[in-house]
Amino acid sequence: MAALTWYRLDNVGKYYSAQAGSPNQAVFRLTAIMADEVDPACLQRALDTTIALFPGFNVCLRNGAFWHYLVPASTVPRVQADDLPICHSLHVGPQSVLFRVSYHARRFNVEVSHMISDGRGSLEFLKALISSYVAERYGVQSAPPVYHGTEETKTEDSFAVNYERHLAGATPRPRGFRLRKRKSRKQTDYLELHYSAGAVYAAAKAAKVTVTSYLIAAIICAVRTSMPTAKRNRAIRIDVPVDLRPLFASTTLRNFFGLACIAYTPGATDEPLAAVAAHVQRQLIAETQPDALKRRMMHMIRLERNPFVSFVPLPLKDVALGVAARKAALDVTCTVSSLGRMVVDPAVTPYLRGITLLSSPTNANFVLCTYDDDLSIGVSSRLADDQVIRNLKSILSDEGICGQVINPKDHQKA
Known part of the structure; x- marks a missing residue:
């Protein structure tokens, strides 16, 4: 099946995309604390493997006439030393990828823009990255994290798919x-x-x-x-x-x-x-x-x-x-x-x-x-x-x- 060429923002993503370019962007930072010093080469290979399973994370923001939308990034980002401010802005321009992987000592971090995922979705990405990293670093093959779904279902706007207008109601x-x-x-x-x-x-x-x-x-x-x-x-x-x-x-x-x-x-x-x-x-x-x-x-x-x-x-x-x-x-x-x-x-x-x-x-x-x-x-x-x-x-x-x-x-x- 051909890879998707662009993605719609979900209901919440549209809300947070209004922060694009702002220093106050909503960002999650998920940290894995490992037993040993992180090997950046192994972490990069693990990231390459993980992105192949979760391509919807490797995206950039674009401006439409009425809404923002997402397009796949041209390459997988490089892992980097953890020297930026925590939850530092991810979108600074049209080529900005909306996630970042960094490392220092025994920790590696995944920072994800709220435009593309919430805490639960980001945690699934981190779990897959940990599993891939352990395989690369120690040669230990583990069962992949149990997360079923095709690329289409993983990147769907579930707000839109499950919308039923007659059920809507405000709550004071x-x-x-x-x-x-x-x-x-x-x-x-x-x-x-x-x-x-x-x-x-x-x-x-x-x-x-x-x-x-x-x-x-x-x-x-x-x-x-x-x-x-x-x-x-x-x-x-x-x-x-x-x-x-x-x-x-x-x-x-x-x-x-x-x-x-x-x-x-x-x-x-x-x-x-x-x-x-x-x-x-x-x-x-x-x-x-x-x-x-x-x-x-x-x-x-x-x-x-x-x-x-x-x-x-x-x-x-x-x-x-x-x-x-x-x-x-x-x-x-x-x-x-x-x-x-x-x-x-x-x-x-x-x-x-x-x-x-x-x-x-x-x-x-x-x-x-x-x-x-x-x-x-x-x-x-x-x-x-x-x-x-x-x-x-x-x-x-x-x-x-x-x-x-x-x-x-x-x-x-x-």
């Missing part, structure tokens, strides 16, 4: 308490918090909630502690991306997620963490019901397909989307993404020590990912201070969960 959202951000949007702090997955699971089980609900509640409590008394009647609003692939039996690697909204108003009295976690879990269950997810997803697509919106010239559309993005960000306290537990072939495990994820934030993002007994919380922040992060560490410590704090900048080439 509360305005969230706003954490104070830095005046400069260029300065971002990145941290990795590493905890024993077993210890966090035990604490969540004792509270009779899931790990995700428990950690979202801990983050809410961390924000609550930093709120001025006069503002404790404002809701702490957490946006939680939800993978839509299982709901629609999709194998796309492009963006395909919805947003669950968790809102909690502290009031005058502090509830214990377990009680907050129970509130969170009830809301998560309601927000992730299929009918609720479908209603919000269809509403989002219906807005995109509005004839007035569709035929607005691209430059005006980019300006409007940028304004809408900034306005939406004002209503959100922070974002928490949970990628769950990463499973790799047993042949790979002796060579892989950990996985961590970061994303470029509008205010503060927390990305949860577990590998073996390492539960990583990737923290990305443009906040004016680190009070919320310090509060989070203290809250978990008070619950008997002590971990390690790593600054990923310390693991980059100087």
Whole structure:
């Protein structure tokens, strides 16, 4: 079958493509922590192999009359030393490839533009790259990651494929308490918090909630502690991306997620963490019901397909989307993404020590990912201070969960 010559952006990709050329592009950074120093020659060969399986990642952005679109890059990018700022902009011109692979010491990183994929899709790419790297570096053949689908289904716009106009409906959202951000949007702090997955699971089980609900509640409590008394009647609003692939039996690697909204108003009295976690879990269950997810997803697509919106010239559309993005960000306290537990072939495990994820934030993002007994919380922040992060560490410590704090900048080439 002939390779595709161009790709449509999905619904979310169109939204993020309005950032093209901006220093504030949405980028994921996924890091594999290996047992030994990374061999760049082996990593390059592994990347060549992986791109052959995932050609939809090796693309550049182009401008149409009404929408941006993607075209295959002419060559596979070269792996490079990790010496750029974390989540550095990927699109700077028409030849810019929308992903990057870098390495330093025992780590290699895949940075992916949100224009082409979400965290779940990017994680599948990383898993395949790890498997290929272990084969190149150690001669160990592992079973390829289980990810079924043709090139067409891996690169399909699953929003469009599953659109049913009659299901669309708006969902009212509360305005969230706003954490104070830095005046400069260029300065971002990145941290990795590493905890024993077993210890966090035990604490969540004792509270009779899931790990995700428990950690979202801990983050809410961390924000609550930093709120001025006069503002404790404002809701702490957490946006939680939800993978839509299982709901629609999709194998796309492009963006395909919805947003669950968790809102909690502290009031005058502090509830214990377990009680907050129970509130969170009830809301998560309601927000992730299929009918609720479908209603919000269809509403989002219906807005995109509005004839007035569709035929607005691209430059005006980019300006409007940028304004809408900034306005939406004002209503959100922070974002928490949970990628769950990463499973790799047993042949790979002796060579892989950990996985961590970061994303470029509008205010503060927390990305949860577990590998073996390492539960990583990737923290990305443009906040004016680190009070919320310090509060989070203290809250978990008070619950008997002590971990390690790593600054990923310390693991980059100087």
